[in-house]
Amino acid sequence: MRRRLVAGAAGVILIVAAVIAFALDSNPVKAGTNTVEPSVPSVFLGPDARHCQRISRIPADATRVQVIVTRLIEGARRLRVEIVDSGKVMSSGTQLVTPVVNRIRVHPHTVAARRAQICFSNPSKGRIAISGGPKRLPGARGKNGDKRLIASVIFLRHGSASWVSQTGPIADRYANAQTGPLGGWAIWAAALLALCAAGLAIWSIVFLPGRPT
Amino acid sequence: MASTDTKELLRRTQETRERRQVRGQGAPSGRPRLPTAAWVCFGVALLNAIVWGLITPLFQVPDEAGHVAYVQRIAETGKPPAGKFDVQHFSQEQRKLIDAIRWKAVQRRKDVRVPGTAGYQKSLQRDVGTLYDRWNRGGYTTDTNNPPLYYFGAAGLYHLSPWTSLPDRVHLLRLFSALLAACTVLLIFLFLRELLPGTPWAWTVGALAVAFQPMFAFTASGVTSDAVLYLASAGVFYTLALAFRRGLTVPRGLAIGAFAAVGILSKMNMVGLAPGIAVGLIFLVFRDGRRRRSEAFDGAVAALAVVLVPLGIYMLLNSTVWDRGLYFASGVQGPTGIPVPGATETASANLSDAFNYMWQFYFPRLPSMNSMFGFYPLREIWFNGFIGEFGWLDTKFASWVYDLALVVAAGVVALATRELIAMWSVIRTRLGELITYLTLIGGLLVLIGGVSYIARIGGAPGYEQPRYLFPLMALYGALIAIAARGAGRRYGPAAGVVLVCVAVAHSAAAMLLTLTRFYG
Numbered sequence: 119m120r121r122r123l124v125a126g127a128a129g130v131i132l133i134v135a136a137v138i139a140f141a142l143d144s145n146p147v148k149a150g151t152n153t154v155e156p157s158v159p160s161v162f163l164g165p166d167a168r169h170c171q172r173i174s175r176i177p178a179d180a181t182r183v184q185v186i187v188t189r190l191i192e193g194a195r196r197l198r199v200e201i202v203d204s205g206k207v208m209s210s211g212t213q214l215v216t217p218v219v220n221r222i223r224v225h226p227h228t229v230a231a232r233r234a235q236i237c238f239s240n241p242s243k244g245r246i247a248i249s250g251g252p253k254r255l256p257g258a259r260g261k262n263g264d265k266r267l268i269a270s271v272i273f274l275r276h277g278s279a280s281w282v283s284q285t286g287p288i289a290d291r292y293a294n295a296q297t298g299p300l301g302g303w304a305i306w307a308a309a310l311l312a313l314c315a316a317g318l319a320i321w322s323i324v325f326l327p328g329r330p331t
Numbered sequence: 332m333a334s335t336d337t338k339e340l341l342r343r344t345q346e347t348r349e350r351r352q353v354r355g356q357g358a359p360s361g362r363p364r365l366p367t368a369a370w371v372c373f374g375v376a377l378l379n380a381i382v383w384g385l386i387t388p389l390f391q392v393p394d395e396a397g398h399v400a401y402v403q404r405i406a407e408t409g410k411p412p413a414g415k416f417d418v419q420h421f422s423q424e425q426r427k428l429i430d431a432i433r434w435k436a437v438q439r440r441k442d443v444r445v446p447g448t449a450g451y452q453k454s455l456q457r458d459v460g461t462l463y464d465r466w467n468r469g470g471y472t473t474d475t476n477n478p479p480l481y482y483f484g485a486a487g488l489y490h491l492s493p494w495t496s497l498p499d500r501v502h503l504l505r506l507f508s509a510l511l512a513a514c515t516v517l518l519i520f521l522f523l524r525e526l527l528p529g530t531p532w533a534w535t536v537g538a539l540a541v542a543f544q545p546m547f548a549f550t551a552s553g554v555t556s557d558a559v560l561y562l563a564s565a566g567v568f569y570t571l572a573l574a575f576r577r578g579l580t581v582p583r584g585l586a587i588g589a590f591a592a593v594g595i596l597s598k599m600n601m602v603g604l605a606p607g608i609a610v611g612l613i614f615l616v617f618r619d620g621r622r623r624r625s626e627a628f629d630g631a632v633a634a635l636a637v638v639l640v641p642l643g644i645y646m647l648l649n650s651t652v653w654d655r656g657l658y659f660a661s662g663v664q665g666p667t668g669i670p671v672p673g674a675t676e677t678a679s680a681n682l683s684d685a686f687n688y689m690w691q692f693y694f695p696r697l698p699s700m701n702s703m704f705g706f707y708p709l710r711e712i713w714f715n716g717f718i719g720e721f722g723w724l725d726t727k728f729a730s731w732v733y734d735l736a737l738v739v740a741a742g743v744v745a746l747a748t749r750e751l752i753a754m755w756s757v758i759r760t761r762l763g764e765l766i767t768y769l770t771l772i773g774g775l776l777v778l779i780g781g782v783s784y785i786a787r788i789g790g791a792p793g794y795e796q797p798r799y800l801f802p803l804m805a806l807y808g809a810l811i812a813i814a815a816r817g818a819g820r821r822y823g824p825a826a827g828v829v830l831v832c833v834a835v836a837h838s839a840a841a842m843l844l845t846l847t848r849f850y851g
Contacts, residue, residue: 121824124825128829129831129835133836135836136840148851151442153436154440155440155725272442291444294448294449295445295447297459297499298496300498305846308385308386315379316839318375318378319375320831322371323827326535327535327824
């Protein structure tokens with residue numbers, strides 16, 4: 119019994135540590151995405167080339183644009199990003215990039231806009247490949263199933279935040295995604311049920327083996 | 332330890348025979364009650380699966396949208412879908428819901444969260460409250476080839492639901508799935524009770540490890556016929572173990588057949604367990620002396636009859652009333668005449684290629700083999716997938732978690748191996764049972780590998796998932812229970828506590844990962 123109790127106490131510490139480690143893990147705060155999964159190299163930028171793609175909604179207060187660079191060829195190093203609304207550059211930034219995830223700072227912070235454009239250019243030599251995927255074209259052509267490869271874009275807000283500091287927004291988003299009898303209460307009920315399941319399980323393996331069956 | 336177990340085995344066998352005789356003399360005939368631990372495992376699995384059902388957004392369990400369309404088709408028309416390619420598979424109500432929740436934008440895109448503003452909620456409530464057509468034409472989805480048993484049960488529940496909007500009905504069906512997952516865990520507890528009769532604490536450890544396995548709970552909590560397949564396969568393991576320990580009788584044969592029939596009328600993957608069941612029945616018939624052999628033979632015939640009669644009725648209904656193929660709705664690709672994209676001629680499977688493919692699908696490639704994969708399937712599909720790939724395989728842990736899990740798994744396998752070596756003398760007396768379990772594993776692996784091989788010849792992208800192996804969850808529970816025993820008589824129970832706590836921590840991290848992926 120004593121050994122099981124000690125093991126149970128160690129196990130509870132392990133569970134709590136796993137939950138705390140996850141909850142305190144810092145993540146960039148996402149403001150929005152263009153809902154394209156970065157699955158294949160999709161945009162190729164030669165020297166001084168520019169590629170623009172439509173963004174249906176630019177979130178407010180984003181300070182960085184996250185893109186995934188798949189390849190840098192022949193000495194390409196810098197990537198420029200511009201957010202253009204009604205022909206006018208609203209925010210922009212240029213940064214040295216490396217393969218994989220890059221977060222490019224844009225100035226000033228973005229302003230909420232609809233049907234704007236995001237443009238990528240390669241101000242240096244060489245070629246840059248940006249990861250993205252196929253997306254249906256806007257308008258009548260898209261209805262016929264025509265798709266085009268575009269870059270995957272994520273807008274990030276300033277700084278980073280742990281999941282525990284985002285409990286409120288997560289609970290709100292969950293509540294707003296429910297219908298009918300389910301609502302914001304369901305996420306707290308789920309947490310309670312998970313605690314009950316874990317508690318019952320640990321109790322049963324620590325205390326039940328000692329009892330006559 | 333080995334001799335203790337043999338004695339225990341003998342003692343329990345004698346106990347069973349004695350009990351049977353006493354009952355015949357008019358003693359109280361109450362059925363043996365399940366131990367409290369069994370109900371605890373059932374309750375824990377139920378709560379855990381309900382939590383998964385609550386935190387996973389609608390249709391973000393693989394193929395859930397197709398399963399819901401199948402249920403709605405039966406509920407609204409009374410017929411399973413014919414699976415034709417040129418007709419609509421979703422009802423108007425489901426199409427509107429899928430558009431409203433922006434399912435396609437969220438599915439398989441790990442950086443896209445579900446929409447969740449107050450304005451969105453109002454428009455969602457409005458969409459859900461609008462009355463749309465609920466019947467669909469039964470067009471093809473990846474689920475239409477499934478036999479309809481699970482869907483008829485779910486369709487009954489669909490009508491019993493006090494709420495009539497589709498999201499509420501899907502949540503009610505998820506509760507049904509959670510109940511099936513809990514029953515699966517209960518059957519695994521009972522299987523472990525027969526497998527390791529001398530170690531009651533290990534039954535709980537194995538069953539709880541299954542209950543908290545996050546991919547099992549995540550998959551089984553969705554609207555999916557896999558939930559019945561898992562229950563049926565756990566039932567087959569339990570009833571076979573029961574027959575191996577206490578003898579094959581007609582009621583036990585009926586039980587084996589009933590579980591096999593439920594599985595085969597719910598999902599084709601059950602066919603993979605058929606060779607193992609057949610081998611088990613043959614061993615059970617021939618291991619006994621001539622006097623008991625006829626009783627065992629009757630049991631085997633009963634098992635066969637319970638499978639074949641409903642299967643025959645189903646096939647008859649399929650081909651005469653429901654306008655479907657004999658077993659599948661719209662047929663499956665065989666090993667010959669496989670259309671290859673971009674080529675005018677068809678291709679055929681061949682045995683050496685199939686062997687080569689299947690070997691590399693599950694084991695490390697041998698030096699003489701041509702490479703079939705650009706990656707290592709054992710690690711990337713099966714191991715990492717088992718540790719956690721949630722949503723539509725889009726939500727994964729950080730890579731260090733899989734590396735850490737590999738270390739833990741190595742420890743578990745080492746402990747289990749130690750115990751199996753120590754128990755070898757007992758295992759030798761139960762060789763038939765062992766061969767049966769190995770055939771059950773082999774049959775399922777060959778089925779999944781074969782289907783995958785034919786699909787790859789036809790140019791299909793790989794979409795293999797560890798959930799296809801979950802009909803073997805009873806053996807996963809056994810592995811964990813045996814590993815805990817491997818820590819020795821002194822430390823075994825404490826090792827069991829630690830293993831269950833690791834499973835709980837794994838489950839908690841997986842739930843948080845899923846929650847933050849969709850809502851964070």
